[in-house]
Each structure stands twice: as C-alpha cells, then as structure tokens.
Amino acid sequence: MEKLDRAAAPVHRPGGGPSGLRWTEAPPGVAVVACVRDEEAYLAEAVASVLVQDYCGPLRLVLAVGPSHDATAQVAAELAAADPRVVVVDNPTGSRSVGLNLATEHAAGDDQVLLRVDGHTVLPTDYVTRAVATLEHTGAVGVGGLMHPVGTSTLQRAAARAMSHPAGIGAASFHVGGEAGPSETVYLGAFRRSAVEAVGGYDPSLVRAEDWELCLRLRRAGGLLWFDPALQVTYRPRRTLRAVAKQFWRTGMWRREVIRRDPSTASVRYLAPPALVLGLVASALLVAGGALAALPAVVALGAALPAAYVVGVVAACAHATGRRPRLGLREAVVLPAVVVTMHLAWGAGFVRGLTARAVADHRA
Known part of the structure; x- marks a missing residue:
C-alpha cells in the first residue's frame, strides 16, 4: 500500500467536505465490495453514498448480486449502466461469504484496499478517505467504526434504538461506541487486500458470522484490527418484527456453528440468549408442574425468571427511550417487543442449531 503522510492526522472537517489529508505518493486503489439480495428498497441509496465519496484515489464498487424476490438485480444493472465504476457479478449461491469472495476476485x-458495505448501509462522504488513512496511521490490517442504525418507520426506529443499546444485542463497541483502539472485530471493515488474501478470504462454508470469523483469522495471523468511532455507517434496520425475528434467528444458528467449530470463541455475550431461552422453557415447565401438583412454592419459583426478565427489559427500554434524541411514544411502546424478539429469536436459533433446511432457506 502506498504511504500516507503520517503528519496529516485523519481529522474530519465539519460539513462533510474533503478531510485535507495529504498523500506522499499516489493513494491506493480501493475496491468497495458488497453482497446484496432482496435490497430493491435500499440499494440505490447505498450505491449513491459510495459514488459521492471524496476519496482522491481510484475507487470502484463491485456488487455480488444473489437470487432475490424483488428487482434487486435490475436495480443493480441500471446502476452499473449509469456509472462505469460500478461492476455487477452474479452470485448464484446467495451466500454472503461466497459473494464477497467473488467481488474481491473481480x-x-x-x-x-477492500472496503465492505452492504445494501442496508449509507456512507458519509469522507468514509473511504478516513478508513484508508486510519489503516495507514495505525498499521492495522483492518479498521471499522460504528454501526449507526437509523429508521424511517415506527418499527425501524425502535429496532435502531435496540441495536445501539447494550440491552439489545450486547455492548460491542461497534454498536454502542467507545474509545479508538485495538478491537476483536470490525463492523463491515476496510482491509488490506493482501492480508485478506493471505488468510484465504471469507470462509465460503459460513452463511452468517463470516465477518467475525475472518477477523478471528486475521488476528490469529498476527494482524491488528482497529476500532475508530469516527467511522460511522448509517444502517437501515429491518422493517417488520417478523423480519427482525428471521434475521436474529439465522444469526443465532450460525453463531452456534462458529462456536461448534471453535469453542474458544464462546463468550457470555453469545451464550446469554440461548441460556435465557432454556431458562424460560424450564420456568414454564416448573409453573405448569407446580400448578398441576398444587404447589404454590414451585409455581412461584418457576415464575421468578420470567418476572425478572420482564422487569429487566422494561427497565432497559426505559433507559434506551430516555437517551437523546428521545424516542416517541409509539416507538417506546414497540421497543420492548423488538428487544424481546431479538433476544428470543437469537437464543432459539442458537439452541436449534444449524440445519440443512437453514442453508436451503438462505439460498431460496
């Protein structure tokens, strides 16, 4: 990679204009890669945010388009026809890992530099410039920042707040923020292409958690991953509660598969949702058994965990609602349902585990 002038700190100028970075040599070429399917509603916005980057070096966007139930392929083709920097490749498997590898090859x-986006994201205009500068200043093999969920409907706004609160999907820095520094993983990420290719790219056998697993191999190969909260990417959450449940169900299944392959990757964050699901099932059995046997003490014992969970969810949602900007009344009412759906769908997917049907459904 060509060297940046290290005296030029990666500072952001208000208003979204060029960052003022100086290059000692020609800036490196950047390939923005994405694997997309069923993204008709968001793809044009995502692509537009890439094409208006203030980056002063070569930049192209490679879209690996999978089988969709909407007009994603047509939208992608129209975007490629309108701008020569956009390239479309076919991804018949629909798999994200396979699609990202195809995009890298093309x-x-x-x-x-490989910089990943997806069909639900919108980049600020200085994102590519800052990401490449951060790679150079830190010497990292991969850098990433904050997922900034933004919704346009009541459900989406509630989901966005849940995804950026520790009670929603954990306290990972790319969800809730934190200080810049070394990281276990990065959200989407900008990577040195040589480092990604040296570890074999994305694992094609993984449909989900492929990004985390790639970061694991990069770290084990001696690479540094870096979190920079100034790198913020707008993310559009799912639009219905059913879609949220489906997303988290699949994520839970594939997280279990990653842990099955490498038990050392297990953590409290990943094991808490399945433990909750199993605990609630056990509680239901205790309540039912205690009621049938007319044992009030057993009923009370069985009801303890569900009651504690409800209190915890209500308290967490009240805290999340009060964060600035405050949620509206409708979003505040919907928020507990979204949080519970995330927890239980993720946990149930983990308990269920990966099946051949799950892989087939993803490719359908």
Whole structure:
C-alpha cells in the first residue's frame, strides 16, 4: 500500500467536505465490495453514498448480486449502466461469504484496499478517505467504526434504538461506541487486500458470522484490527418484527456453528440468549408442574425468571427511550417487543442449531 503522510492526522472537517489529508505518493486503489439480495428498497441509496465519496484515489464498487424476490438485480444493472465504476457479478449461491469472495476476485488487480458495505448501509462522504488513512496511521490490517442504525418507520426506529443499546444485542463497541483502539472485530471493515488474501478470504462454508470469523483469522495471523468511532455507517434496520425475528434467528444458528467449530470463541455475550431461552422453557415447565401438583412454592419459583426478565427489559427500554434524541411514544411502546424478539429469536436459533433446511432457506 502506498504511504500516507503520517503528519496529516485523519481529522474530519465539519460539513462533510474533503478531510485535507495529504498523500506522499499516489493513494491506493480501493475496491468497495458488497453482497446484496432482496435490497430493491435500499440499494440505490447505498450505491449513491459510495459514488459521492471524496476519496482522491481510484475507487470502484463491485456488487455480488444473489437470487432475490424483488428487482434487486435490475436495480443493480441500471446502476452499473449509469456509472462505469460500478461492476455487477452474479452470485448464484446467495451466500454472503461466497459473494464477497467473488467481488474481491473481480476487483482490479491494483486495488490494495477492500472496503465492505452492504445494501442496508449509507456512507458519509469522507468514509473511504478516513478508513484508508486510519489503516495507514495505525498499521492495522483492518479498521471499522460504528454501526449507526437509523429508521424511517415506527418499527425501524425502535429496532435502531435496540441495536445501539447494550440491552439489545450486547455492548460491542461497534454498536454502542467507545474509545479508538485495538478491537476483536470490525463492523463491515476496510482491509488490506493482501492480508485478506493471505488468510484465504471469507470462509465460503459460513452463511452468517463470516465477518467475525475472518477477523478471528486475521488476528490469529498476527494482524491488528482497529476500532475508530469516527467511522460511522448509517444502517437501515429491518422493517417488520417478523423480519427482525428471521434475521436474529439465522444469526443465532450460525453463531452456534462458529462456536461448534471453535469453542474458544464462546463468550457470555453469545451464550446469554440461548441460556435465557432454556431458562424460560424450564420456568414454564416448573409453573405448569407446580400448578398441576398444587404447589404454590414451585409455581412461584418457576415464575421468578420470567418476572425478572420482564422487569429487566422494561427497565432497559426505559433507559434506551430516555437517551437523546428521545424516542416517541409509539416507538417506546414497540421497543420492548423488538428487544424481546431479538433476544428470543437469537437464543432459539442458537439452541436449534444449524440445519440443512437453514442453508436451503438462505439460498431460496
């Protein structure tokens, strides 16, 4: 990778204009890669945010388009026809890991940085410039920042708040923020292409959790991953409660698969949702058994966990609602249902585990 002038700190100028970074040599080529399917509603916005970047070096966007139930392929083709920087490749498997590897293969040979986006994201105009600068200043093999969920409907706004609160999907820095520094993983990420290719790219056997698993191999190969909260990416959450449940169910299944392959990757954050699901099932059995046997003490014992969970969810949602900007009344009412759906769908998917049907459903 060509060197940045290290005296030029990656500072952001108000208003979203060029960051003022100086290059000692020609800036590296950047291939923005994405795997998309069923993204008709968001793809044009996502692509537009890439094409208006203030980056002063070569930049191209490679879209790996999977089988969709909407007009995603048509939208992608129209976007490619309108701008030569956009390239479309077919991803018949629909798998994200396979699609991202295909996109990488179709990137130009001199592109030294791989920067991932997806169909639900919108980049600020200085994102690519800052990401490449951060790679250079830190010496990291991969950098990433904050997922900034933004919704346009009541359910989406509630989901966005849940996804950016520790009670929603954990306290990972890319969800809730924190200080810049070394990280276990990065959200989406900008990577040195040589480092990604050295570890074999994304694992094609993984449909979900492929990003986390790639970061694990990069770290084990001696690479540094870096979190920079100034790198913020707008993310559009799912639009219905059913879609949220489906998303988290699949994520839970694939997280179990990652842990099955490598038990050392297990953590409290990943094991808490399945433990909750199993605990609630046990509580229901205790309540039912105690009621049938007319044992009030057993009923009370069985009801303890569900009651504590409800209190915890209500308290967490009250805290999340009060964060600035405050949620509206409708979003506040919907928020507990969204949080519970995330927890239980993720946990139930983990308990159920990966099945051949799950893989087939993903590719359908």
